[in-house]
Amino acid sequence: DTEVTQTPKHLVMGMTNKKSLKCEQHMGHRAMYWYKQKAKKPPELMFVYSYEKLSINESVPSRFSPECPNSSLLNLHLHALQPEDSALYLCASSQEGYRGTEAFFGQGTRLTVV
Amino acid sequence: GEDVEQSLFLSVREGDSSVINCTYTDSSSTYLYWYKQEPGAGLQLLTYIFSNMDMKQDQRLTVLLNKKDKHLSLRIADTQTGDSAIYFCAGGGKLIFGQGTELSVKP
Numbered sequence: 001d002t003e004v005t006q007t008p009k010h011l012v013m014g015m016t017n018k019k020s021l022k023c024e025q026h027m028g029h030r031a032m033y034w035y036k037q038k039a040k041k042p043p044e045l046m047f048v049y050s051y052e053k054l055s056i057n058e059s060v061p062s063r064f065s066p067e068c069p070n071s072s073l074l075n076l077h078l079h080a081l082q083p084e085d086s087a088l089y090l091c092a093s094s095q096e097g098y099r100g101t102e103a104f105f106g107q108g109t110r111l112t113v114v
Numbered sequence: 115g116e117d118v119e120q121s122l123f124l125s126v127r128e129g130d131s132s133v134i135n136c137t138y139t140d141s142s143s144t145y146l147y148w149y150k151q152e153p154g155a156g157l158q159l160l161t162y163i164f165s166n167m168d169m170k171q172d173q174r175l176t177v178l179l180n181k182k183d184k185h186l187s188l189r190i191a192d193t194q195t196g197d198s199a200i201y202f203c204a205g206g207g208k209l210i211f212g213q214g215t216e217l218s219v220k221p
Contacts, residue, residue, distance in 0.1 A: 006156075033209070042202055042211035043157065056208065090156060092209075102145065103209055107156035 003027075006091050006106035014114055015081060021109045023074040023091030032074040033103070034066060035090040043090055049074060050096070081113045118203060120212035127220050132193045134215045136186040136203035141165075143205035146179060148188045151214070152199045160201075161188070195219045 004025045013019050023032065031050045035043035048056035049068040063085075065077040074091055088110050094103040117139045126132045138146070147162040163170045163177045163186070170177045176189040186203055200214040 040200070040214070040216075042214055045208050045210075048208070058208075088156075092157075102159065102162055103147070104159060105149070105157040110154075 004091055004093055004104050004106035006089075006109050008109055009107065010110045010112075012112045012114060013078065013081065015083070017081075018077070018079045020078065021076040021089055021091075021111075023076075023093075023106055024072055025093040025104070026072055027093065027095075027104070028071075029093035029095050029104075030071060031094045031096055032068060033092040033094075034074070034076050035092065035105075037088040037090055037108070047076075078111075081111075083113050086112045118205065118210050118212040120201075120203060120215045122213060123216050123218070125218045125220065126193050128193065128195055130193055132190040132197070132217055132219075134188045134190075134201050134203075134217065136188075136212050138184050138186065138203070138205055138210075138212075140206035140210070141181065141184060143209075146177075146186050146203065146205040147209075148175075148177065149202045149204060149211075150199045151202065157202070190217075193217075193219050195221060 007022045033048050034046040037043040045058050046060045047066045052068045063080050067075040088108040090108045091106045092103045120136045145162045148160045149157045150160045161172050161175050163179050174191045178187045198219045200216050202211045202214045204211045
């Protein structure tokens with residue numbers, strides 16, 4: 001199983017809503033990542049969790065709140081988002097850090113903020 | 115900081131070879147990757163090369179790595195219309211992506 005599963009696939013939310021994106025992998029990977037991707041642009045790193053601890057936060061606004069409840073799951077909690085936050089949110093995992101191993105990506109959640 | 119650069123567009127005819135180029139600044143990555151993204155879809159890991167290799171071949175795909183020049187390339191042999199997509203190279207400690215090369219394959 002080399003899959004990273006993200007739910008939901010599509011999400012429309014208002015600026016006052018609270019929602020969560022979910023990511024799951026069962027490859028025994030100990031590093032998990034959130035990326036944001038705008039149309040026709042490269043993915044931009046948001047957060048990295050290593051062994052369930054937040055190791056990198058790329059100066060992401062606090063309206064995005066990551067959580068890693070266990071080694072297989074990664075959540076991204078959303079609150080008071082802006083329309084410019086509309087994007088494809090991608091989750092990835094790798095065995096440890098990127099320096100050593102392949103990174104696998106999920107299919108993403110396409111988020112629209114209205 | 116880390117930087118990865120690619121040319122933005124490439125157009126080829128079906129059956130030709132395509133070569134997509136990438137230059138990078140961070141040489142600490144153990145692996146360098148090529149990802150493919152079709153419209154509206156997520157990222158598909160196409161292939162990768164270990165940093166101590168010069169070349170890797172995988173069916174129609176050939177990856178060349180010149181560590182001295184920090185240059186990575188992806189050659190697709192016998193390019194098909196189904197290969198039309200955006201191709202990203204990526205590497206570095208934080209997996210930084212290039213801008214992506216949009217490959218257009220004309221019949």
